[in-house]
Amino acid sequence: MAxxxxxxxxxxxxxxxxxxxxxxxxxxxxQSVDVVETREFGRALxxxxxxxxxxxxxxxxxxxxxxxxxxxxQQLSRVLVIGGGDGGTIREVLRYPxxxxxxxxxxxxxxxxxxxxxxxxxxxxxxDARLDVKFADGIGYLQNYSGTPYDxxxxxxxxxxxxxxxxxxxxxxxxxxxxxIPGGIVVSQTESPIAMSNDFARIVKTLRASFxxxxxxxxxIPLYPSGMWxxxxxxxxxxxxxxxxxxxxxIEGGSRYYNRAxxxxxxxxxxxxRKLLGT
Amino acid sequence: MAxxxxxxxxxxxxxxxxxxxxxxxxxxxxQSVDVVETREFGRALxxxxxxxxxxxxxxxxxxxxxxxxxxxxQQLSRVLVIGGGDGGTIREVLRYPxxxxxxxxxxxxxxxxxxxxxxxxxxxxxxDARLDVKFADGIGYLQNYSGTPYDxxxxxxxxxxxxxxxxxxxxxxxxxxxxxIPGGIVVSQTESPIAMSNDFARIVKTLRASFxxxxxxxxxIPLYPSGMWxxxxxxxxxxxxxxxxxxxxxIEGGSRYYNRAxxxxxxxxxxxxRKLLGT
Numbered sequence: 001m002a003x004x005x006x007x008x009x010x011x012x013x014x015x016x017x018x019x020x021x022x023x024x025x026x027x028x029x030x031q032s033v034d035v036v037e038t039r040e041f042g043r044a045l046x047x048x049x050x051x052x053x054x055x056x057x058x059x060x061x062x063x064x065x066x067x068x069x070x071x072x073x074q075q076l077s078r079v080l081v082i083g084g085g086d087g088g089t090i091r092e093v094l095r096y097p098x099x100x101x102x103x104x105x106x107x108x109x110x111x112x113x114x115x116x117x118x119x120x121x122x123x124x125x126x127x128d129a130r131l132d133v134k135f136a137d138g139i140g141y142l143q144n145y146s147g148t149p150y151d152x153x154x155x156x157x158x159x160x161x162x163x164x165x166x167x168x169x170x171x172x173x174x175x176x177x178x179x180x181i182p183g184g185i186v187v188s189q190t191e192s193p194i195a196m197s198n199d200f201a202r203i204v205k206t207l208r209a210s211f212x213x214x215x216x217x218x219x220x221i222p223l224y225p226s227g228m229w230x231x232x233x234x235x236x237x238x239x240x241x242x243x244x245x246x247x248x249x250x251i252e253g254g255s256r257y258y259n260r261a262x263x264x265x266x267x268x269x270x271x272x273x274r275k276l277l278g279t
Numbered sequence: 280m281a282x283x284x285x286x287x288x289x290x291x292x293x294x295x296x297x298x299x300x301x302x303x304x305x306x307x308x309x310q311s312v313d314v315v316e317t318r319e320f321g322r323a324l325x326x327x328x329x330x331x332x333x334x335x336x337x338x339x340x341x342x343x344x345x346x347x348x349x350x351x352x353q354q355l356s357r358v359l360v361i362g363g364g365d366g367g368t369i370r371e372v373l374r375y376p377x378x379x380x381x382x383x384x385x386x387x388x389x390x391x392x393x394x395x396x397x398x399x400x401x402x403x404x405x406x407d408a409r410l411d412v413k414f415a416d417g418i419g420y421l422q423n424y425s426g427t428p429y430d431x432x433x434x435x436x437x438x439x440x441x442x443x444x445x446x447x448x449x450x451x452x453x454x455x456x457x458x459x460i461p462g463g464i465v466v467s468q469t470e471s472p473i474a475m476s477n478d479f480a481r482i483v484k485t486l487r488a489s490f491x492x493x494x495x496x497x498x499x500i501p502l503y504p505s506g507m508w509x510x511x512x513x514x515x516x517x518x519x520x521x522x523x524x525x526x527x528x529x530i531e532g533g534s535r536y537y538n539r540a541x542x543x544x545x546x547x548x549x550x551x552x553r554k555l556l557g558t
Contacts, residue, residue: 006295012319016285016293040291040474057473060549194336194501195319220499220507222473227506228499252550261547268544270339270536 007051009225023118028110035118051223053086059256062088064219067251067258069187070096072243075151082138084156085111087124094128102131109135139166142175149181155188168203173210183237190232193273195225201276204232212236217266286330288504302397307389314397330502332365334400338535341367343498346530346537348466351522354430361417363435364390366403373407381410388414418445421454428460434467447482452489462516469511472552474504480555483511491515496545
């Protein structure tokens with residue numbers, strides 16, 4: 001019996017992977033959680049039937065949500081990650097000795113527990129003394145936050161529907177800005193400019209309303225609808241292309257996807273993106 | 280009844296599009312030919328069950344197989360296109376007034392006939408006086424060619440299995456070189472560095488054996504396995520990044536994907552590609 005698991009997006013496109021075996025099937029109070037061993041992408045995690053990450057392509061996503069921000073940040077001692085319970089994003093953040101404190105705010109404890117057990121190959125240093133994991137809603141966390149401001153906030157959320165919807169709206173970005181140092185950086189995943197072109201354009205424009213600049217950049221993520229994914233870099237002061245060469249060179253060594261040429265190239269916008277954004 | 284058409288690649292990954300209706304189903308002596316109206320990508324062409332092109336994303340492929348070569352070519356009066364029976368590639372070539380003669384060598388006349396009828400929205404100028412269409416095997420065509428050398432040869436073939444296999448091997452590249460002016464350019468589609476990483480690396484290295492330089496570049500093609508696709512630019516003399524600014528600026532206007540920033544960015548190699556190529 002040939003097993004396949006297909007993610008169907010918007011009743012218009014679907015991506016299936018051949019599955020060798022199921023490793024975990026569960027249900028939290030928020031969503032269904034699956035881990036499967038696939039023939040092409042190694043172990044893969046799906047939440048609520050949508051592919052999230054896999055051993056084969058996770059470096060594309062996790063390196064690229066982190067390194068454009070952390071190689072260009074003027075200060076990077078305090079980093080907040082919202083979502084990202086598989087741990088790939090914090091693994092990349094913790095590669096910087098300059099980082100002294102990372103807070104991970106994940107809504108769903110089951111995602112972390114399942115990732116620790118079944119995606120241990122991700123090599124996440126869950127025991128790093130600089131890491132503080134909180135199981136909470138990221139929106140409420142930032143609304144109520146009154147501690148030391150963060151230098152960088154990374155928003156590693158799922159699609160803007162259901163519980164994650166508020167992560168892509170103006171009140172949340174205003175909260176994020178309030179919790180950042182002046183000239184701090186927010187990077188958010190911002191969907192596909194092809195499969196979710198309206199969401200993509202709306203979110204980038206919403207970020208532009210809260211920050212002096214908000215530049216989308218693009219990364220191939222084979223498991224996501226259309227395969228062309230975006231992140232957006234928002235800051236009042238920092239230019240993502242004026243990164244620290246020495247820091248970026250150090251991170252380039254030991255990365256599977258990221259390097260300095262890719263960092264620069266990722267910010268190039270195809271004509272259809274310029275048109276979507278009216279630029 | 281919800282209709283879907285899935286391309287299954289290598290029994291490991293599959294991409295399905297929701298189909299509103301079938302517009303054409305046929306069989307030539309070489310392959311099955313399908314055109315469907317999809318919900319997400321407009322009309323789409325599939326050959327032998329594999330997605331080839333669609334109204335929504337065809338510009339990514341066709342602009343990017345053509346413009347890096349034609350904006351950097353020192354001479355571009357004579358262009359040869361092997362494959363590409365849907366006509367998108369020749370449409371982009373014919374945008375250059377400098378081009379005086381284009382030969383399209385397509386194996387399968389049915390692909391051209393079906394594309395003319397069902398993909399007329401591609402806007403291919405099939406009646407352009409500069410165009411010469413031949414229905415023949417591209418390998419034999421180049422082996423026997425003894426006419427005026429070409430300035431640029433574009434290889435728009437299907438996957439390197441079955442009849443197209445020889446389009447990715449050394450004897451064919453040697454034929455191509457013999458039919459080019461000194462310092463002429465070959466661009467070939469060279470598969471996905473993710474879904475067909477072995478083929479990709481082998482083909483780039485084979486091109487490097489025949490040409491002084493062969494540089495892969497990358498384009499998101501949502502309909503192809505993994506969504507991350509490659510072309511390779513091969514030449515003994517021409518640097519694809521030293522393109523003609525004025526010519527590229529002219530082409531950038533009126534393009535849906537291509538622009539000068541994208542041209543430069545496409546040649547950035549992620550670390551995993553550098554590793555595959557041993558560079």
